[in-house]
Amino acid sequence: xxxxxxxxxxxxxxxxxxxxxxxxxxxxxxxxxxxxxxxxxxxxxxxxxxxxxxxxxxxxxxxxxxxxxxxxxxxxxxxxxxxxxxxxxxxxxxxxxxxxxxxxxxxxxxxxxxxxxxxxxxxxxxxxxxxxxxxxxxxxxxxxxxxxxxxxxxxxxxxxxxxxxxxxxxxxxxxxxxxxxxxxxxxxxxxxxxxxxxxxxxxxxxxxxxxxxxxxxxxxxxxxxxxxxxxxxxxxxxxxxxxxxxxxxxxxxxxxxxxxxxxxxxxxxxxxxxxxxxxxxxxxxxxxxxxxxxxxxxxxxxxxxxxxxxxxxxxxxxxxxxxxxxxxxxxxxxxxxxxxxxxxxxxxxxxxxxxxxxxxxx
Amino acid sequence: xxxxxxxxxxxxxxxxxxxxxxxxxxxxxxxxxxxxxxxxxxxxxxxxxxxxxxxxxxxxxxxxxxxxxxxxxxxxxxxxxxxxxxxxxxxxxxxxxxxxxxxxxxxxxxxxxxxxxxxxxxxxxxxxxxxxxxxxxxxxxxxxxxxxxxxxxxxxxxxxxxxxxxxxxxxxxxxxxxxxxxxxxxxxxxxxxxxxxxxxxxxxxxxxxxxxxxxxxxxxxxxxxxxxxxxxxxxxxxxxxxxxxxxxxxxxxxxxxxxxxxxxxxxxxxxxxxxxxxxxxxxxxxxxxxxxxxxxxxxxxxxxxxxxxxxxxxxxxxxxxxxxxxxxxxxxxxxxxxxxxxxxxxxxxxxxxxxxxxxxxxxxxxxxx
Numbered sequence: 001x002x003x004x005x006x007x008x009x010x011x012x013x014x015x016x017x018x019x020x021x022x023x024x025x026x027x028x029x030x031x032x033x034x035x036x037x038x039x040x041x042x043x044x045x046x047x048x049x050x051x052x053x054x055x056x057x058x059x060x061x062x063x064x065x066x067x068x069x070x071x072x073x074x075x076x077x078x079x080x081x082x083x084x085x086x087x088x089x090x091x092x093x094x095x096x097x098x099x100x101x102x103x104x105x106x107x108x109x110x111x112x113x114x115x116x117x118x119x120x121x122x123x124x125x126x127x128x129x130x131x132x133x134x135x136x137x138x139x140x141x142x143x144x145x146x147x148x149x150x151x152x153x154x155x156x157x158x159x160x161x162x163x164x165x166x167x168x169x170x171x172x173x174x175x176x177x178x179x180x181x182x183x184x185x186x187x188x189x190x191x192x193x194x195x196x197x198x199x200x201x202x203x204x205x206x207x208x209x210x211x212x213x214x215x216x217x218x219x220x221x222x223x224x225x226x227x228x229x230x231x232x233x234x235x236x237x238x239x240x241x242x243x244x245x246x247x248x249x250x251x252x253x254x255x256x257x258x259x260x261x262x263x264x265x266x267x268x269x270x271x272x273x274x275x276x277x278x279x280x281x282x283x284x285x286x287x288x289x290x291x292x293x294x295x296x297x298x299x300x301x302x303x304x305x306x307x308x309x310x311x312x313x314x315x316x317x318x319x320x321x322x323x324x325x326x327x328x329x330x331x332x333x334x335x336x337x338x339x340x341x342x343x344x345x346x347x348x349x350x351x352x353x354x355x356x357x358x359x360x361x362x
Numbered sequence: 363x364x365x366x367x368x369x370x371x372x373x374x375x376x377x378x379x380x381x382x383x384x385x386x387x388x389x390x391x392x393x394x395x396x397x398x399x400x401x402x403x404x405x406x407x408x409x410x411x412x413x414x415x416x417x418x419x420x421x422x423x424x425x426x427x428x429x430x431x432x433x434x435x436x437x438x439x440x441x442x443x444x445x446x447x448x449x450x451x452x453x454x455x456x457x458x459x460x461x462x463x464x465x466x467x468x469x470x471x472x473x474x475x476x477x478x479x480x481x482x483x484x485x486x487x488x489x490x491x492x493x494x495x496x497x498x499x500x501x502x503x504x505x506x507x508x509x510x511x512x513x514x515x516x517x518x519x520x521x522x523x524x525x526x527x528x529x530x531x532x533x534x535x536x537x538x539x540x541x542x543x544x545x546x547x548x549x550x551x552x553x554x555x556x557x558x559x560x561x562x563x564x565x566x567x568x569x570x571x572x573x574x575x576x577x578x579x580x581x582x583x584x585x586x587x588x589x590x591x592x593x594x595x596x597x598x599x600x601x602x603x604x605x606x607x608x609x610x611x612x613x614x615x616x617x618x619x620x621x622x623x624x625x626x627x628x629x630x631x632x633x634x635x636x637x638x639x640x641x642x643x644x645x646x647x648x649x650x651x652x653x654x655x656x657x658x659x660x661x662x663x664x665x666x667x668x669x670x671x672x673x674x675x676x677x678x679x680x681x682x683x684x685x686x687x688x689x690x691x692x693x694x695x696x697x698x699x700x701x702x703x704x705x706x707x708x709x710x711x712x713x714x715x716x717x718x719x720x721x722x723x724x725x726x727x728x729x730x731x
Contacts, residue, residue, distance in 0.1 A: 060619040073622055073655040080651040081618050207634075211578045211615070218617045219582025221652060334623075335588075335614035 043302070044316035048090070051320045055086050055327040060334065085220045088284060089326045090319040091232040092217075093291055095277030097318020098239045100292030101299070101310060102274045105246045106267060107178050113293035114278040117178070118185035120289070122152020123282035125189040128196045128209045142228070142283035148189070149279035153271055156185045214338035215286035217326055228284050235277030239311065242270065246307035289340045290347030291318050291325075297354045321346070417535045420500040420522030427517045428494040430541035435488050437507075438499040438521050440678060444532065446470055447549060447679035447712050450540040455491040459672075465636065466671030469722045470713060485510045495519050495539065523677045524590060526557070549679075552711060556682035557599060560689045560697070564601030567693045572602035573626035573658070574675070577633045577643040578615065582650055585613040592677050600688035602628065618652045628692055629658040632667045632675050639726045640666030640673075665691045668701065668727025679712050680705075691729050701730045 057065055059082060063074035100113040107117075114120050126148025130141040160178035193213070200206040245266050248256045256263050281288060298321075299313035325342040415429035431450075436442055436457025443466075445454050451471055459467050468474045485507050488496060493516060498508055500522040508518045523529045530550050537546025574593040575584040587593030588609035597604040605624040606614070631644045644666045653659045667675050667684070674684030683705055690697040705725060709715040 060617065061622045073625075076652070076655045077619055077622055080654075207578060208580060211580055211583065216580075216583070216615070218615065219580060221582065221650065224581070330617055330619070334609055334616065334620050336617050336620075 044299070044313045044320075048316045048320045048323075051323045051327075052086060052090060055089075055323050056082055058327050059331050080221065084222045084225045085217050085326075086323065088220045088225050088228065089217050089322050091229065091236070092281035092285060092288065093295075093319040093322025094315045095232050095235045095281050095318075096288060096292040096322070097295035097299075097314045098236060098311065099274035099278045100318070101296035101307075101314040102239050102242075102246070102270050103292075104296055105250050105307060106270050108250060108252070109179060110297070111179060111293075112182075114274065115289060115293060116186070117182035118152040118156045118189060119149045119275055119278045120282055120287060120292075121186040121189035121193070122155075123149035123279040124213060124287055125152075125192045125196075126279075127212060127283055127286075128193050128200075131208050131212065132196050132200055132205055139227070142280065145283035146231075146276065146279040149275045149282070150272070152185055152189055153275050155188075156182045157271065159184065212286045213340075215288050215340040215343075216329070216336060216338065217285050218330065218336055220284070224284060228280050231276050231280040235273050235280070236315065238273040239270070239277075240315070242266070242273075243308045243311045246270075246311065250305075250307070285339065287340050288322070288343055290343045290351070291322050294347040294351050295321055297351060301354060301357075415538060417519070417538060419519045419535075420528065420532070421503060421520045423520065425495070425517050425519050427519070427539060429539065431494040431539045433491065433493045434495050434497060435491055435493040436497040437483070437488075437502075438497055440499075440523060440676070441497040441521060442467060443672065443678045444523075444536065445540075448533070448536055448540060448542045448545050449714065450536070450542055453494075453540060455493060456488070457497070464671070466723070469671075469719050470715070483507065485514070489514055489516060497521050524592060525595065526553075526677070526681075529553075529677050529681070549712065553682050557685065560599060560601075560682075560685055563696050564689050564693045567601050567696055569601055569603045570627035570692060571605050571624065572597045572628045572630065572688075572692060573605050573621060573624060574630045574632065575616075575621075575647075576613070577631065577638070577640075577646075582618075582646065582652070583615065585615045588612045588614045592681075593675060596675060596681075596685055596688055597630075597692075600685055600692050602688070602692045618650075618656075621653075622656055625656060626658050627661075627663060629656075629664045630667055630675075630688065630691065631664060632673055633669070634673055636669065636671070636726070640669060641726065641728065644728070665728040666726075668705075668725050668730055670705065670723050670725040674727075680708065683708055687727075687729065694729075705730075 056078065057063075059077070061074070061077050063071060063077075068075040068078050096114060099119070103112040103114065103117060104110055106112075123145040126144040126146070127141050129148070130144035134140045156178065159181035163177035163181060193209075197206060197209055200209055245261060248259055248261045249263065249266065251259075253263050278292065295318035296310065296314040299310055299317045303309040303313045322343070325346055326339060328346075329337040329339050329342045413429040414426050416424055416426045419425050432453055433455050434445070434453050434457075435455055436445070438457075439459055442454060442457050442459045445451055446467060458464055464474065488507075488511065495517045496508075496511055497519050498505075498521065500520045502508065503520055508520075511518050519535075521532060523532055530553070533546040533549055534543075537543040573586065574597060575586055577583070578585050586606040586609065587604075588611045589607060590611050591613075594604040594607040598607075605626050606616070629647075631640045631647065633640045633643050644664050647653055648659060648664060658664055667673055668687060670680075672678055672680055674680055674687060676684075683701065686697070686699065686704055687701050690699060690701060702725065705723075706720055709720050709723065
């Protein structure tokens with residue numbers, strides 16, 4: 001194993017393949033693995049649980065935890081306002097992070113994420129179109145956001161494939177072209193959002209669109225949780241069940257095929273699950289930036305690249321990060337701060353720090 | 363005593379000069395404004411005399427416009443209704459109303475929608491209407507189209523109507539521009555009288571905590587007016603204490619937790635669309651579990667602001683209706699008036715509407731009768 005590690009630093013294709021294969025089949029570096037699995041099993045869920053409990057008792061209305069048994073206002077705020085909101089935030093954060101890590105694996109690109117590949121812009125376009133055409137129907141907004149997110153992702157994937165071959169190697173070409181396609185598709189849907197904003201009535205529809213685009217979990221109640229919990233849970237369970245396939249896929253298409261994996265089928269399933277999660281979260285809260293991109297990077301720093309640990313670690317990181325951002329957004333000032341502003345303020349420095357750290361390592 | 367020839371000549375000159383002075387002074391008195399000036403312009407072989415008037419706009423810029431203004435464009439949705447209230451609607455070449463007020467303006471002028479053909483965001487389209495002045499919102503001063511308009515010799519008059527004194531100032535300025543000072547003076551006195559009546563009626567009553575909430579068109583989501591927004595002054599004049607007055611200025615999104623913290627005695631709900639009325643928003647709020655422990659909700663003191671095309675909570679020609687209604691829901695024990703009757707009367711007093719026009723107005727909201 002030591003010998004293999006030394007050789008792998010040479011970055012040869014063969015050793016990368018063998019290393020990935022060992023990881024995928026759970027055969028490599030047992031003692032190290034066990035340590036990292038412990039991290040995954042304890043550290044990330046623990047941070048999430050602490051964040052959740054703290055968020056339950058932080059807000060504009062301060063009360064002692066035991067007052068929920070005596071004060072009906074405190075009890076109501078805790079059970080009917082904060083609890084459904086925190087559940088929605090946690091599930092959305094988990095889904096966004098899982099979508100991010102899934103797309104990063106699928107496209108073998110650490111810059112990939114729901115935002116970069118156009119899913120968020122696509123969902124945003126679908127939602128604002130529904131707001132423009134059908135007023136005050138949250139179900140229509142959600143369905144429209146989901147469908148439009150799928151269209152955006154399909155477009156990115158198709159355009160990215162068509163652009164292949166313009167660079168030296170296949171993998172280089174695939175990665176860069178996919179990101180370029182994502183940027184183009186994202187710009188296209190962003191232009192659509194801009195056009196809808198331009199034609200929307202500035203006094204009602206435009207206000208609703210702007211408010212929605214800034215992102216917020218305000219007003220989320222149990223009814224909303226019941227509606228969105230199903231697609232979010234499907235995304236979470238589905239992507240967690242594909243941990244082993246992610247490891248195989250990350251070896252490259254040819255290697256995955258040679259190991260008997262139906263790459264096309266799994267690619268479609270992963271894209272559908274990631275789009276389902278992202279668009280459901282977007283339909284509920286509006287545009288939530290950076291969580292999908294940053295969370296897998298944070299998790300990767302701690303648990304490494306093995307998807308069996310990375311997937312749950314990213315999930316808990318996304319949930320915790322979004323909980324923290326949402327708690328600050330709703331508690332810092334009497335007026336709620338836009339969620340996207342908070343996720344950007346917190347997410348961007350973290351990403352930059354990670355990138356600088358990785359740069360220094362090279 | 364005999365006057366010599368030179369003295370006679372001097373006397374004649376003095377008398378003639380004095381006569382001319384008197385004539386000039388008298389002619390000065392007959393012009394409407396002291397701040398107007400006359401210029402001549404030659405167009406082909408025709409010599410036309412153009413009067414101009416200089417006025418301070420909402421940003422204290424000195425704006426010189428043709429007098430009287432015969433052609434105006436509005437890029438600010440609050441302005442068309444004010445122009446209609448001054449009986450100067452014939453001057454309006456382009457400009458839509460705000461917050462559904464087009465519906466009301468269509469009753470006053472069935473051809474109102476023809477103006478919608480002009481894109482008021484496009485400099486060329488605006489210039490084509492050859493306006494004497496363009497009315498624009500004060501917060502848009504840096505917008506490039508206004509610099510371009512100025513360079514095309516189209517004066518831009520920035521409008522700031524966030525407070526009652528500013529509203530009076532605008533009425534007065536527009537009255538001068540359109541040569542409708544009589545109407546603008548009448549309206550200012552009319553509004554002052556209504557405010558005085560409201561203040562006198564509620565002055566001895568206790569001031570409850572009042573929250574003004576505007577629905578943000580997303581389920582269970584609201585914003586509230588910050589510091590210097592009219593909503594706070596409206597509550598103050600109507601005899602209440604606005605709980606959101608200490609927020610920073612602007613439309614501030616607030617959640618139910620913050621509102622629980624304020625725990626208001628009365629809540630006034632506003633929507634700016636006829637598709638989802640203030641009554642709909644109120645019903646949504648009353649059925650939301652999150653609000654049930656707030657005093658106003660527990661005591662059934664939540665009211666939907668009336669909307670007749672315009673929501674009555676904005677500083678528009680109907681703002682005294684909104685004030686009177688707010689005073690009525692805050693102090694029903696002293697402000698015992700029918701807002702429906704009051705509205706019918708104000709439509710005549712402000713817009714000079716006919717009974718046929720009034721019959722087309724539909725008011726939606728709480729506590730109207």
